[in-house]
Amino acid sequence: MSFGEPFRGLDASAFEAFEPRKWSSNMFNMERMRLREQLLSVGQGIEGAVARDRHLRWDVTPHSPSVFNAKKVSELVLYFTRSEEHQKAIAPLLDARIALPDQISDAGEHHRHLHLGVRLFHEGAEAGLMCHSTAWLDVMNLLNRCRQPAEALEFVRLVRSMPAGSSARVGPGLEVPAPQFDVEHLKRLEEAVLNESFLIRFGRALTPGDPVLAASVFAPTLRDLLTGLLPLWDFMAWRPASNFLVAAMPNGVANLKDAPIITHDGSIIDFGVGAKVRLVDGVFAGRTGVVSEIDARGHVRVLLGKVAVRLDARQVRPA
Secondary structure, X not given: OOOOOXXXXXOHHHHHHHOHHHOXXXXXXHHHHHHHHHHHHHHHHHHHHHHHHHOOEEEEOOOOOOHHHOOOOOEEEEEEEOOHHHHHHHHXXXXXXXXXXXXXXXXXXXXXXXXXXXEEEOOEEEEEXXXXXOOHHHHHHHHHXXXXXXXXXHHHHHHHOOOOOOEEEEEOOEEEEHHHOOHHHHHXXXXXXXXXXXEEEEEEEEOOOOHHHOXXXXXXXXXXXXXXXXXXXXXXXXXXXXXOOOOEOOOOOEOXXXXXXXXXXXXXXXXXXXXXXEEOOOOXXXXXXXXXXXXXXXXXXXXXXXXXXXXXXXXXXXX
């Protein structure tokens, strides 16, 4: 990764690089490349504060039209997201849910994964924790988690605790100031995700000419905003220790009707309650039994005769 000159700030003219007439033209690559180098400099400066503790990787989206951005550059995004190792682990699940043509036509990893960062586009900039509504893994993890009342209240608390001036976009054109966010807005978010394609964002919107875009202010403001949103990242991001892809029923047992469970290595559990399985690890390796429960974190309870054993799903295979 190469870096440009130190960040010089973004005046109103910087956003002219994203005029619609320029999106698909290579004639404006140099104009966009200079902005990309500025974002690379910002990323380098805040990387230690934002990425280190959670092993996030970061990059800036390409400045030239290609097959990977539908041959148009309508935005530049500096994004921090899950590591390459983590992305490889969950790739099988994403491949199972997202058709190959859609993956090719919209190949940006910042469209498939939750990310922290800043986005530049014609109307201005927005910074914070962002996730496209089509980013199935993290979106469904959040919505399923918030179906539990205690978890929903915790999410509301985290949103209301965002840095001053923050807001939440929970639908196209629906921007909610952080202090006013409540459980009803989670319902609006779920409705919008099911019916619309849009960018979910928790953070700040900046219009051209905003003083925050000045050279001496932007990087420290962005750093403080993104580090302040790390607890929200921890709540929303799917990971083995926070797997809510399957909504729990009132009795606490996972509902397997509409959503799969995935294990730590990203593989899909292809059996349900009542299935006959074989244990492949542990003290009972080689024995067969019947699955009596699967919880929302990917643990299974298997009946071996009259004995019930709780296992990680990786220790079990269909018989």
